[in-house]
Amino acid sequence: MPFRHLIARALLLSLLIPVACSSPEKQTASLLIHGGTIYTVDSVQPVVEAVAVQGNRILFAGSLEEAEKFKGEQTRVLDLQGRTMTPGLIEGHGHFMGLGYNELDLDLMNTTSYQEIVDAVAEKVKTAQPGEWITGRGWHQSKWDSMPAITVKGFQTHDLLSSVSPDNPVYLRHASGHAGFANAKAMEIAGVGVLSMEGIDTHEVEGGEVIRDALGVPTGVFNERAQGLITRHIPENTPERDAKAFELAVAACHRHGITGFHDAGIGRETIAQYEAMKAAGKMGIRMYAMLTGWDEELLQEWYVKGPLVDPDHLLTIRSVKLNCDGALGSRGAWLLEAYTDRPGHFGHETLPMSYVKETALKGLQHGFQVCSHAIGDRANREILDRYEAAFTELPELSNDHRFRIEHAQHLHPEDIPRFAQLGVIPAMQAIHLSSDRPWAIDRLGEQRIKEGAYMWQALLQSGIPVVNGTDVPVEPLDPIASFYASVSRKTLKGTPEEGYEPAQKMTREQALRSYTLDAAYGAFEEGIKGSIAEGKLADFTIFSQDLMTVPEGDLLNTEVVMTIFDGEVVYQKGG
Template structure:
């Protein structure tokens, strides 16, 4: 009996020790763990109700906390990396809601015609590419804009023929909706004065002879582009890497890009090799087909490579006069643009995509095209019922007043590119008149109506730098400061609003608002640090602000400070 009592007491004591150990371990687990990185002494724009804080903690690839320095420093451990921002500005990494990643990368390897103001300079840049072109190859380039020429006239094949008569040339206009080719390219494509315009396209012809001038618009571009050799995978990968390098330098941590379904595997390969330093959501051409897109949607859904939406085109561009308008272009009474669908065709397409649960993003520039797309989205809601579809209009460039409120009513996202405003404003009124320009790039009207807005660049059509776009949204002036009061200044936004449209807006537009776009606990640690507080500096100083750090998933992928 005595022996049993003794054993019982020993068991009680042992149990007590175990309970004490468990209690200690439990208390340890309840303590805040140390974090991997702390940013301190900054002007950190969280994008949340907290507003601006001065410190932030990162654990793994997520934000652990954002708040005051004295609280954040309690999370410091022996291995925590401390970054003193020294008063610099930080916010969620920029998310470009609309660009062309592969085209942008390739354009860095082709003839750059951006900013060309004379045929002489045009010719010089093309001639410089001849020695770089392999036998049997093509001279490719983009960026020209006839509106920058002194006479505003469209270039023709003749001056290209004088430079390179035996090498096919294919040069995309800055908008991507028209090209200039030489006679060699026309011969390869079997295009003559007897070739009819394809549906939705135009072969521009000499008014006297009927011969093609070398300018092709919209679907007519494909008559030649189909003969251009497809870049191999190695070439595409190199182009993507060039683009990613630019993203890191400019603080871009997410992009929503327009290329093709074939790019998924290149992105996944870069992700596996840890070379993918930006999160990519792919806009897949609707021509890919619903069934194939169903498979792609299921297959690609990682934090870095995701299937996004189905992309379609309702019209062309304003600069090429192919944007679909209700009224004719000034000086051209029979030209109202090139719609790519009838209303019935567009209704049918959108309704089927919506029925299958796809998000749609439809390119629309002109008043008629935007109206048609809104009509199609409204039709889909009537047929299928309303859901959280977050259908988008890509560009939403020139609107009629009555369509402004329809974005909110139909829960349609306006995916817009501010730089187009300060570029197009120099000639837009000459094309469509001041009255129709009133609701061009109508960011503030859309905001006041309650519409969701997502900003991007349309790179390489426009400059990639998000700060240039933020400046454009805030001032509606070009980079020289013209016009001083801003073009239709009532449509300007505050810097605060512009930043949200470059962070939270794009995240919402891709159904990722619970993962990124703001700096709060549990969100991806995607952060950009700038050398200037763009909330406080004069608007023109936004243009000269530089990225100091780009952080993606808690890793520093770009650093400019010594």
């Protein structure tokens, strides 16, 4: 080696040696949490004594003795005082702006009769401007204590509603979002019920149904895509109203310990709003948004520019939501065999299956996950078929697709193992069992219920994770109620004693994973959230008692007492 090279090498080593020998600067935590049971959902150390946080990242999780080594003069110390902490909960399937609007409009979630709906509208009419639309959501005829004297195909008719609001158009969405109820004024504005020259009302929609009485007169109930006949006439929301709804939704998430949200289907206006909220520092939630499949032009734009994976982990858009059938409550779910309580009716295919195949191929080609709504067994089978065809056609792009089926509520037994075989993730909402199971047996009959409905444990045992959630505003945004449903398979009144089809219960560990690490996996985000481990985001939910050990009968008494998002306390019960 030439002499000049030896000199240069010696000089370089002399510069490096002091750096290598010096001890690294001690990292100081901005927040130290201890004093309660901390469930990490991490297989290496499932429970720890303390967590140290620096900024918005977890610095350390383990023993209190080790954690205190990261304590400095500026470190805030949070004593859990015997309470329980988990990773921040993730709503695995919901409608974020729907959550906010529900707090602005008529919330009919807890109505128990048609008369209660009528009374709520009558009260709203008193303060409404002449001609102003009255909107709301949450009614569900199968959950009422009693049905009105006059019904058509299992639904109420508009007469009482129209009588209390003759001058204000009214449109009330079913809890499922797959049907709606209009009064006479709303139908008049939409021209529904107006006869043609031949004396025929020609308002029919493919993939939907206008419910009519024996004389062919619309009853006010619009199923699936037929809702558009009315909704296209409802004035659009103002920017001010949208901003208020957004803020209310963020606050509701924080109250319920939700730090991540999978928003199941949004359009360009909502995307623009989310981008504006993020720019203004108001996002307040880790949003994993799905592009609505109804807007083909929007999808084409995103295929060209590709997924948005936010380095700040606040707004990520890398999936597409397809709505492929309806809901069981409105008899819109697409079934292989007819409804038990409506012979000859099989539900609705609300999106052509050829479009599912096309979207699956484009999703693989452009790096987008595809998430398809399917409740009925036929819809689930048809979607699995289209996914499988796309994977077969593009095997080199199918290694880690993580395609999902949203709800996967009713499956043919032969299709249950196909989820794991194809790597398709079921995003299921356990609370739907508590709400729907008492009447769902009327729709499907005992055999179909027992062999294929709400098959959580069968899917988990097949080797595929389950993503949990509430489908808010279809159900209230209450993860504790959904956790209870997951492990008990009972109604929220605690019935039946052994739970419905108890073999399909989740364990408490499975239920917690479904709301944390498995939900993160369903969004390609298990590397940054979903468990409490060094380097992950500092999002935590703190409960009043131990969800993992408290007697089942006391689970629903659990409260979220604190929510920590991005290393900061964003909600504290009572202050």
